[in-house]
Amino acid sequence: MKRTYKDITYTLKQSKRKTLSIYIEADSSVSVLAPESKTISDIEKVIENKRYWVYKELAEKEMLNAARIKRDFVNGQGFLYLGKSYRLSIVDTQDVPLKLLNGYFCLRQNDVETAEKSFIDFYRQKGMKKFAARMRYYQEMLGVRPAGVRVLDLKTRWASCSEDKMLNFHWKTMMAPMKIIDYVVVHELVHLIYPNHTDAFWNEVDKILPDYTERKEWLKENGVSLDI
Structure with missing residues (x-):
């Protein structure tokens, strides 16, 4: 409302x-x-x-x-994945619409008009595996058991923790460096212990990631560049 x-x-x-x-x-x-x-x-x-x-x-x-980057689906345009920029190469044929190959994002010519969907599908597919793996790593440290992971379009949030203990991550997060992804994962896992951003919440995050304030600030300053 x-x-x-x-x-x-x-x-x-x-x-x-x-x-x-x-x-x-x-x-x-x-x-x-x-x-x-x-x-x-x-x-x-x-x-x-x-x-x-x-x-x-x-x-x-x-x-x-105001510093938001507008990317075009043309040869040579850089697109982010795990904190690194890879140039786009439009190719005549390949077995899938989009793949990361030999240091390039290769986009099938026939799929240029639906390129945005191809990138989102790529980030979601990779994200399911990456977020699940990092969750398994950190949940042992925190002694929590999330119900599972989903990679969605969360509009204005990088991640969220549902009442059913599902952890949801925005597909755009897959553009960030691994240390930022780890911060987002730990942040949501700690919400399974402390639902709100209290001092106890941040103290728990600090136990796992002593430099979390730097990671948090990086996301605040660079988040607008994580887009297609």
Whole structure:
């Protein structure tokens, strides 16, 4: 449900959660997650208290979004995979629409018009294996058991943890370096222990990734470049 408080338009979602959180999404929209017990008046008092923080975050997002990269599906264009850029090569024939071969993303000529779908399918297929492997590695350290993994289009989120303990990852995350993927995986696994971003949550992340603040900042600054 969309609402407006003064000059801040936000999307409100209320559930059985215990705390209220405000998120500035990648597309500069504002999301508020609040307990069902909170009235609109209660919610907007919190927004008022954090109003200047919201302004600061929105200004930063606007600046970063201005640097968004537009990629064309032409020979020589670079596309990211696991933090590295590979040039695109349009080929006459091959057994699949898109493959990574000899340092190039090879796109079948007949599939240029559906190239975006071919890249998304590639990232989702690779992501299922990569995220599952990293989850198995870190879940042992944390003593958690996620129900499974899904690779989806999460719009403005890099990942999410469902109430059924499924971990969901945006296919765009597969463009990031492995250390950033590991940060996203650990972040969601810790949500199985601490649903909210409390001090206890970040302390748990810190135990596994002592440099998590650097990884978090990298994603904040470079996330807009992870796109096709």
